[in-house]
Amino acid sequence: MxxxxxxxxxxxxxxxxxxxxxxxxxxxxxxxxxxxxxxxxxxxxxxxxxxxxxxxxxxxxxxxxxxxxxxxxxxxxxxxxxxxxxxxxxxxxxxxxxxxxxxxxxxxxxxxxxxxxxxxxxxxxxxxxxxxxxxxxxxxxxxxxLSTEKVERRIAHTILRLAQQAGRRTVRGIEIVFPLSRQDLAEMSGTTLHTVSRTLSAWEERGIVACGRRRVVVAKPPLLEAIAEEPD
Amino acid sequence: MxxxxxxxxxxxxxxxxxxxxxxxxxxxxxxxxxxxxxxxxxxxxxxxxxxxxxxxxxxxxxxxxxxxxxxxxxxxxxxxxxxxxxxxxxxxxxxxxxxxxxxxxxxxxxxxxxxxxxxxxxxxxxxxxxxxxxxxxxxxxxxxxLSTEKVERRIAHTILRLAQQAGRRTVRGIEIVFPLSRQDLAEMSGTTLHTVSRTLSAWEERGIVACGRRRVVVAKPPLLEAIAEEPD
DNA sequence: CTGGTTTATTGCGCCAGCGCAAAGATGCCC
DNA sequence: GGGCATCTTTGCGCTGGCGCAATAAACCAG
CATH class of the missing domain: 2.60.120.10 (Jelly Rolls)
Structure with missing residues (x-):
C-alpha cells in the first residue's frame, strides 16, 4: 500500500x-x-x-x-x-x-x-x-x-560541494546528476558565466573535469580539491 | 533581588x-x-x-x-x-x-x-x-x-545594517555604539581595509558620514541608503 | 532535415579594487 | 607628557575578472 x-x-x-x-x-x-x-x-x-x-x-x-x-x-x-x-x-x-x-x-x-x-x-x-x-x-x-577566495577556488569549492551532495560515480568520474549550466555555477560562485566557462575550459584541458551542455563530471577529484585548497 | x-x-x-x-x-x-x-x-x-x-x-x-x-x-x-x-x-x-x-x-x-x-x-x-x-x-x-553588489554598495549596506541594530541617535546623526575599525568593516563587506578607508573618506567629503578612530556616525542616512540602492 | 532557441566558447579592452608601502593620526599606558 | 602600539590615510601600479560581442555548438520541435 x-x-x-x-x-x-x-x-x-x-x-x-x-x-x-x-x-x-x-x-x-x-x-x-x-x-x-x-x-x-x-x-x-x-x-x-x-x-x-x-x-x-x-x-x-x-x-x-x-x-x-x-x-x-x-x-x-x-x-x-x-x-x-x-x-x-x-x-x-x-x-x-x-x-x-x-x-x-x-x-x-x-x-x-x-x-x-x-x-x-x-x-x-x-x-x-x-x-x-x-x-x-x-x-x-x-x-x-565568497569573501576571501578568488574565483577559481570558489568555483572549485562549488563543484566539489555539488559533487558531494548530488554526485554519481561513473567510469569517467563523479557526475553531477542534474542539469547544471555555466550560468548556474556562476550564480552559486558569485561570478559570471564567462569566467566559469573559461575556468572549466582550462580544467578540461588539464583533464580535471569533463563537461557538456548543462553537464559536469569531475574526472580527477584530487586535483580539483588541490585547486580548492591552494592559497591565493 | x-x-x-x-x-x-x-x-x-x-x-x-x-x-x-x-x-x-x-x-x-x-x-x-x-x-x-x-x-x-x-x-x-x-x-x-x-x-x-x-x-x-x-x-x-x-x-x-x-x-x-x-x-x-x-x-x-x-x-x-x-x-x-x-x-x-x-x-x-x-x-x-x-x-x-x-x-x-x-x-x-x-x-x-x-x-x-x-x-x-x-x-x-x-x-x-x-x-x-x-x-x-x-x-x-x-x-x-556579496555575490551581486559592488564594494561601495556592500559597505553602505553593512553600515546601514549596523546602524539599524546598534545605532544611537545623536545630534550628528546615527552613531554605531561599539568600536568598529576599517578592518572590521572590510571583514563584513568582503573587501580590504584600504578600500573601506578610501570609501569612507569619500563619503566624509560629501558629509554623508563622520568617522573617527573605530567610530562611525551616519550623518545623512537617506544619502547612504541611496548609495546602497543605486544600481551598479 | 530544417530552422529556431538555448547554451557555451573565446578574443579583446578596460577598470574596479587589490596590494604594497610609507606617512600620519589617535589613544593609551607608564 | 612622552613613547608606543594601533589604527587610518593615501599615492601608485598592476591585474583579475568583468562586460561586450561575435561565433559556434547542442538540442528541440515540427
Whole structure:
C-alpha cells in the first residue's frame, strides 16, 4: 500500500526522523502531494509563507532575486530535504524562490499544520532546529569563501560541494546528476558565466573535469580539491 | 533581588520569550554568569560546542577564520541575543569564534541543559527555530549582496545594517555604539581595509558620514541608503 | 532535415579594487 | 607628557575578472 511506503519515507527525512509510527501516519494523512515539471516555480519569492514541502523525488533550486533581476542560487535540494523554511520559522513571506530543476514529486503541508506539529511534539521542533543549524553552517562557509577566495577556488569549492551532495560515480568520474549550466555555477560562485566557462575550459584541458551542455563530471577529484585548497 | 531581575530579563530574550515564570526561574537557577573584557575570546572556533550564552550587556562579534588566517565577521551580537548556536543545534564543535568587543556580561548554560529544556518545552525549541530562521534570512541576504553588489554598495549596506541594530541617535546623526575599525568593516563587506578607508573618506567629503578612530556616525542616512540602492 | 532557441566558447579592452608601502593620526599606558 | 602600539590615510601600479560581442555548438520541435 502506497501510504505505508510514504510513512516509511517520512520517517527517514531530516524533518520527521525519530517520530513514532502512529504520529507519522497522522502527519501523512495531513499532507498533500504535488508534482512539478522541470522549470516550474514551486515557491515564489515574496508570496505568503503558507506551505512547507518535502522532496520525494527530483531536484530543486532555491534562489534569491534582487529588484534589478540579479539572481543568486542559495542551494540545491534533493530527496528528503525541506523546501520552505520560512513557513517553519514563522516568517511572513518567502525570502526566495524554489524552482524545479528536474520533474519533481513533493509532499506538502500548510504552515499552520506544521507549526502545530512542532508545538505538540518537541522532537519535531528539535529536528527543525538541527536542520536549520546545518543550513546556517553551510551558508556561513559559503559566505566566508565568497569573501576571501578568488574565483577559481570558489568555483572549485562549488563543484566539489555539488559533487558531494548530488554526485554519481561513473567510469569517467563523479557526475553531477542534474542539469547544471555555466550560468548556474556562476550564480552559486558569485561570478559570471564567462569566467566559469573559461575556468572549466582550462580544467578540461588539464583533464580535471569533463563537461557538456548543462553537464559536469569531475574526472580527477584530487586535483580539483588541490585547486580548492591552494592559497591565493 | 537580583535573581528576580534576571528572570524578567530572560523572559524578554529571543530564546526564552513566552516561557512561564516558574520555568524561567528554573532556567535561571541552572545558569552561570560570566564576564569578559574587551578582546577576550568567549567561544573558540573548533572547540566542543558545550555552552550557550545569552548576552546581558556588551557587544560581541562572531567570526570565522580560515586555515591561512583570513577572517570574516559573520555578525555582531548585543543584549538579549544568543551566542553559540552550534550548541543549540547539536553541532559537535563551534564553526566560528565569538569575541567580546566591549566588556561583556553573559549568562550561560551547558549544551545538554539547553537541549533537555528544548526537548521538554516545545515552546523553547520553537523560539530557537524562529531565531535560527531569522539568522538564516539575514545571512542569505548578505550572501546575495556579496555575490551581486559592488564594494561601495556592500559597505553602505553593512553600515546601514549596523546602524539599524546598534545605532544611537545623536545630534550628528546615527552613531554605531561599539568600536568598529576599517578592518572590521572590510571583514563584513568582503573587501580590504584600504578600500573601506578610501570609501569612507569619500563619503566624509560629501558629509554623508563622520568617522573617527573605530567610530562611525551616519550623518545623512537617506544619502547612504541611496548609495546602497543605486544600481551598479 | 530544417530552422529556431538555448547554451557555451573565446578574443579583446578596460577598470574596479587589490596590494604594497610609507606617512600620519589617535589613544593609551607608564 | 612622552613613547608606543594601533589604527587610518593615501599615492601608485598592476591585474583579475568583468562586460561586450561575435561565433559556434547542442538540442528541440515540427
Amino acid at each position: 502506497e501510504d505505508q511506503a510514504d510513512v516509511e519515507m517520512l520517517g527517514r527525512t531530516e524533518l520527521f526522523r525519530g517520530a513514532p509510527v502512529d504520529l507519522l501516519r497522522d502527519i501523512q494523512r495531513a499532507a498533500f502531494r504535488k508534482r512539478f515539471s522541470a522549470g516550474d516555480t514551486v515557491l515564489q519569492q515574496g508570496d505568503a509563507a503558507a506551505t512547507v514541502y518535502i522532496v520525494v523525488a527530483g531536484r530543486l533550486r532555491a534562489t534569491q532575486t534582487t529588484l534589478d533581476g540579479q539572481q543568486v542560487i542559495i542551494r540545491y535540494l534533493g530527496p528528503g530535504e525541506v523546501a520552505g523554511y520560512a513557513a517553519l520559522a514563522g516568517g511572513e513571506t518567502f525570502p526566495g524562490a524554489v524552482i524545479a530543476v528536474d520533474d519533481c514529486h513533493l509532499i506538502g503541508w500548510s504552515a499552520t499544520a506544521i507549526q502545530e506539529l512542532m508545538a505538540r511534539h518537541a522532537g519535531i521542533a528539535i529536528n527543525v532546529v538541527k536542520l536549520l543549524g546545518a543550513r546556517y553552517l553551510d551558508i556561513q562557509v559559503r559566505l566566508r569563501e | 537580583e535573581d528576580q531581575a534576571d528572570v524578567e530579563m530572560l523572559g524578554r530574550t529571543e530564546l526564552f520569550r513566552g516561557a512561564p515564570v516558574d520555568l524561567l526561574r528554573d532556567i535561571q537557577r541552572a545558569a552561570f554568569r560570566k564576564r569578559f573584557s574587551a578582546g577576550d575570546t568567549v567561544l573558540q572556533q573548533g572547540d566542543a560546542a558545550a555552552t550557550v550564552y545569552i548576552v546581558v550587556a556588551g557587544r560581541l562579534r562572531a567570526t570565522q577564520t580560515t586555515l591561512d588566517g583570513q577572517q570574516v565577521i559573520i555578525r555582531y551580537l548585543g543584549p538579549g541575543e544568543v551566542a553559540g548556536y552550534a550548541a543549540l543545534a547539536g553541532g559537535e564543535t563551534f564553526p566560528g569564534a565569538v569575541i567580546a568587543v566591549d566588556d561583556c556580561h553573559l549568562i550561560g548554560w551547558s549544551a545538554t541543559a539547553i537541549q533537555e529544556l528544548m526537548a521538554r518545552h516545545a515552546g523553547i525549541a520553537i523560539n530557537v527555530v524562529k531565531l535560527l530562521g531569522a539568522r538564516y534570512l539575514d545571512i542569505q541576504v548578505r550572501l546575495r549582496e
